[in-house]
Amino acid sequence: MACISITMHALLLILVAALSSFSNLALAIQPSLGKWKLLKKSIGISAMHMALLPNDRIVTFDRTNFGPSNITFSKGKCPLNADGCYVHSVEFDPASRSIRPLTLLTDTWCSSGALSSDGVLIQTGGNNNGERVVRYFKTCAGCDWEEDRNGLVSPRWYASNQVLPDGKIIIVGGRRQFSYEFIPKTTESDHKQYELSFLLETRDSDAIPNNLYPFLHLSPDGNLFIFAKDRAILLDYVNNKVVRKYPVMPGGVSRNYPSTGSSVLLPLTMSSKKPTPDAEVFVCGGTLSNSIEKALAGEFIAASQTCGRLVINAAEPQWVMEEMPIARLMGDMILLPTGDVIIINGANEGAAGWGVARAPVLNPVLYRYNGAKGNRFEVLNPTATPRLYHSTAHLLSDGRVLVGGSNPNSNYNFTALFPTELSLEAFYPPYLTGTSLRPSITRVDPGREISYKEKLSILCRLKSKYGVQLDKVQVTMVSPSFTTHSFAMNQRVLVLEVEGTRRTSAGDYVVSASAPATATLAPPGHYQLFVINNGVPSRATWVPHGTGHDYEVV
Structure with a gap:
């Protein structure tokens, strides 16, 4: 009996310590605050990148030089350049929960992408032999990746993409790249890159830029809103001209990688009475610019609790600030069908990178964008799975939010402080757990x-x-x-x-x-x-x- 008592006591101490270190609010599980469901214990890879196709399949992948994954190609199917036949991309069917291995031959580490107008996933850049590659994945049964190894003018590592009104895709920035370019390359001008000094001006240093993966949002006037670090511009990409500079976001916080906050364009409301709707950008989280340096030295600085809203097409735009109930960096901001925002995944301390974050934030937060200021946030039920660096989230067609990934390690490591995570979960927002009838x-x-x-x-x-x-x-x-x-x-x-x-x-x-x-x-x-x-x-x-x-x- 004494042995059992000591064991139970030790387990309780471990549980209390773990919960306190995860910086979550103490909440009873309530159906009205959403629910979690494990969809797949392991898909064999860690979901660093994620996209939904028009056939409702998810394509996800990590980096091809991560080392051995937990899934291999079947005998005789090993592609060229594959180290030991390990798979680094899969197609996941949320309906059947089945997975299908996919073939990547070039390095997709920290790359970017977009769904083209004809439903093809177009994926760009990466590192090493993948830095100039454009990859294509068509929406069809049995399709696999196709790769153009000379698809980009410049190396694009940590860049961002946006579909434009003419159907082209603009790729902005990347590590040591202060420019943008377009795909597909159908005209002579598409085979050029265009300098963008804003990206150089917002870089802290070459080692720690704090402006990678810039936030891109297409404005209703057709220009491109670009946010990096703590400031933003409106770019006329047709004429390569900055047409507007916005006020610096207050607070002295860096919002882009590796300080890593997140951003969405809040819903655009169509109205015949107001043909050009207000376009309001919402930016949340991040941390101080020196957080990653501090974390590398063993000091983990608290993430920011602040958010800001900016009407980018207002006559005199000004940031309107508010606070999340939980400070967060590396949080994914996902727009729901209702227009509200789920902020999910991330950490309370440190920065984005290998082993430099602590205190995972397990509770998603719902942001009701049309609510009264001061009453827009609601803390939702927590997951049991920490999702830190290299985690992802995506809205599914049934209204759930798919969550996967998390690998703050330089390879697949299942004994680290925060192990490589291979699972996929679904979060059911409160609208799926209430009593209202669903059409x-x-x-x-x-x-x-x-x-x-x-x-x-x-x-x-x-x-x-x-x-x-x-x-x-x-x-x-x-x-x-x-x-x-x-x-x-x-x-x-x-x-x-x-x-x-x-x-x-x-x-x-x-x-x-x-x-x-x-x-x-x-x-x-x-x-x-x-x-x-x-x-x-x-x-x-x-x-x-x-x-x-x-x-x-x-």
């Missing part, structure tokens, strides 16, 4: 590509034996992101103008809405279309917008 989309007219300004009729069903009706209806279109290093590139939510809702004789509903008016509001591409009933989203239907492709409701 389901059964048809979208027209049943083809959606054109700009086109009228949409969305047939949806609301199952209820209690006579509950569709209420407080919203329709949103979500542009899927490419997520890595706490930044979801190309992420965008468009709130469509709803013109009316009517009940059919069969008891279903027809929601009438208008598609976005211009490509500067909604660049051509594949979007997830949601109908929201009283704050609860349907499962998404994929719709091509301005792309020339037909689609089906599945």
Whole structure:
């Protein structure tokens, strides 16, 4: 009995110490605060990069020189240049939870990407033999990576991508790269790079830049908002001209890698009365510029608790600051179908990098962007799995948030303080755990590509034996992101103008809405279309917008 008592006491001490070191708020598990579910204990690799395709499959990968992963190619399938036949990219099907090994031949470490207008994942740069590579992954059964080893003008390591109104993709920055370029390279001008002194001006030093993975957001006027370290510009990339400089974000905090905060463009609300909506950028977290130097010396500085909102197309833009309930760096900011923001993953102390963060933040935070200031944040139920450096998150079409990765080690290491994490979890936001009824989309007219300004009729069903009706209806279109290093590139939510809702004789509903008016509001591409009933989203239907492709409701 004495031996059992000592063991239990020791376990309790360990548990208390672990919980206190993880800097989380003490919360009872409440269904109204969301829930977690383990989807796959191991996918064989650590999900450093993540993208969702229009067939609802997730493509994820790490770096090809990470050392042995926990999954290998089958006999006879070992590709050239593969060290010991180890796999470093997989396709994951959230519905069946199955994985399929994919083939990468060049180094994808800290690379970037975007989903093209025709639904192809275009992935750029990396390190070593991958620094100038453009990779393509098509949305089709059995597809694999295709690689163009001379696809970029300059090496792009830690760069960011954004889809533009003409369907091209701009790639900005990278380690020791103070420029931008475009893909695909269809014209003579595409084979050039364009200098951007802003990236040199915001760099702290060559060793610790604090401006890598700059935050990119397409403005409704077609120009590009670029945020690096603690300041931002509006770039006319067509004429290679900075057309606006914004005030420095208050607080003296660096927000980009390796200080690593995150950023989203808050939802753009479509309205015939206001054709150009307010475009408001939201930036949260990060840390002091010298945090990584301190951490390397064994001192772990607390992350920032501050966030800022900036209306980038206002006459006189000014940052409006507020505080998160939990200080955080390396947090992923993911836009939900409702337009609200989940801030998930990350740490409370240190910086982004190998072994330089402490105190994982296990609780996601919900940010209600339309709420009253001072009452917008809500702390949600925690995971049991720390997600630090090289972790990722992505919105799924069923409204869940997929979470994976975390490897703050220089290789696959399962005995480190924070081991390499191979699992995938799903977080169910509060709208999936409440009592409100969820609509389901059964048809979208027209049943083809959606054109700009086109009228949409969305047939949806609301199952209820209690006579509950569709209420407080919203329709949103979500542009899927490419997520890595706490930044979801190309992420965008468009709130469509709803013109009316009517009940059919069969008891279903027809929601009438208008598609976005211009490509500067909604660049051509594949979007997830949601109908929201009283704050609860349907499962998404994929719709091509301005792309020339037909689609089906599945």
